[in-house]
Amino acid sequence: MFPDRTGARRLPPALVCRGVGVLHRGTAVVRDLDLTVEAGEIVALLGPSRAGKSTLLHAVAGLVGLSTGEIWLAGRPVANPQVGLAPERRPVGMMFQDDALWPHLEVIDTVAHPIRREGVRPESARAEALQLLEWFGVGHLAGRRPTDLSVVERRWVGLARLLARSAEIHLYDEPSAQLDTHLRVRFQAQLAARQRATGTAALYATHDYAEAFTVADRVAVLSGGRISQVGTPAAVYAEPATLAVARLTGPASVVRARVSAGSGDGLDIEVGGVLACVPGGAAGPLPRDEPARLLVRPDWAHLGGPFQGRLRSACYLGPHTDYLLEVPGGEVLVREPGPPLHPSGATLSWGLRRTWALPAEAGATPEPGSAKPVVTGLLGGDGRPAPATRVPPTDLTPA
Numbered sequence: 001m002f003p004d005r006t007g008a009r010r011l012p013p014a015l016v017c018r019g020v021g022v023l024h025r026g027t028a029v030v031r032d033l034d035l036t037v038e039a040g041e042i043v044a045l046l047g048p049s050r051a052g053k054s055t056l057l058h059a060v061a062g063l064v065g066l067s068t069g070e071i072w073l074a075g076r077p078v079a080n081p082q083v084g085l086a087p088e089r090r091p092v093g094m095m096f097q098d099d100a101l102w103p104h105l106e107v108i109d110t111v112a113h114p115i116r117r118e119g120v121r122p123e124s125a126r127a128e129a130l131q132l133l134e135w136f137g138v139g140h141l142a143g144r145r146p147t148d149l150s151v152v153e154r155r156w157v158g159l160a161r162l163l164a165r166s167a168e169i170h171l172y173d174e175p176s177a178q179l180d181t182h183l184r185v186r187f188q189a190q191l192a193a194r195q196r197a198t199g200t201a202a203l204y205a206t207h208d209y210a211e212a213f214t215v216a217d218r219v220a221v222l223s224g225g226r227i228s229q230v231g232t233p234a235a236v237y238a239e240p241a242t243l244a245v246a247r248l249t250g251p252a253s254v255v256r257a258r259v260s261a262g263s264g265d266g267l268d269i270e271v272g273g274v275l276a277c278v279p280g281g282a283a284g285p286l287p288r289d290e291p292a293r294l295l296v297r298p299d300w301a302h303l304g305g306p307f308q309g310r311l312r313s314a315c316y317l318g319p320h321t322d323y324l325l326e327v328p329g330g331e332v333l334v335r336e337p338g339p340p341l342h343p344s345g346a347t348l349s350w351g352l353r354r355t356w357a358l359p360a361e362a363g364a365t366p367e368p369g370s371a372k373p374v375v376t377g378l379l380g381g382d383g384r385p386a387p388a389t390r391v392p393p394t395d396l397t398p399a
């Protein structure tokens, strides 16, 4: 326990990675990575395939060595490029995509094994294991062998075995990857609830933003072995630092539009010759002489509003329909409740409840003609673009 500024005692972080690098066959697969997981916190490591998620988990568990940096667990240094504590001596538990359950052991002995390794007598360990299985609602599996279990039952047993071991941090590597979609969401929600109840911290690797948002207190977005952004699920969804982060953290459409800081909390944006003030902000400074890239999440857009677009497709998803509109400067995905109401090709009006200006890509050159005003949609009687029409912000939010 460390005293903080107020003098109160607090637990050290469960995990600290400082400048961590890992090489695989001479290539850096994790680079200069800083990450802290506080005691009791669940952090999702969200990234595409080959981002380095598994490699980082393996480095924390002691299964691969570091080329740079250091790793601390619960206030103790456990690895740097020169030395590393052996995996079995690290206070971590890990659940892989496919847990190999010992085929010769009954479920109860599988879960009791880590408890016995901590010096508990066999009968007490079995009683504790049964309690854990019952806690997960799978006590009836106690006498079965792995070959008699369904995929989801194997996952519950793997999870019970993981939580049976006392640890400072649990590491999860895509634990629901093998489950059918309808089982996955329930499994993730229950896993997160059980994990929270233990009070142990967790680092949870996934490529699925919905899974990351379901389980985690904070999300660390990993790409190319580097962390691009760390924040709460709501923060990385609403205010992604880059377009790459935006795309990894949810459905993202982008409109190039002229933007300036609005008078209040918002941006003045011009799409298709219509100027409107929309709530939102920017990930960096707004470009002065070229169109900005505006991020639009489907739930930030609505049909009916000041702008015009052509319906390219409507995708019915049960509770809602996603309308893809071709708009001046890009395309917008609009989410509306209920079944599709409009035919492809129809011209629809749309508006924004919110938007978020993304920073220009490093080294990106302005598109040809991008220094001119984006006034492409509405033409005046003489064929020239009509002057932009200003729409007050109050008109943009449907009742």
Ligand SMILES: Nc1ncnc2c1ncn2[C@@H]1O[C@H](COP(=O)(O)OP(=O)(O)OP(=O)(O)O)[C@@H](O)[C@H]1O
Pocket (backbone or CB within 6 Å): 024, 029, 047, 048, 049, 050, 051, 052, 053, 054, 055, 056, 207
């Ligand atoms: N032991 C290994 N064998 C083969 N490749 C490895 C190994 N360790 C790391 N790599 C390489 O490191 C990079 C990162 O891989 P890693 O498995 O950590 O990514 P990931 O984000 O977990 O991807 P996935 O979601 O596909 O599992 C890849 O390019 C991979 O080829």
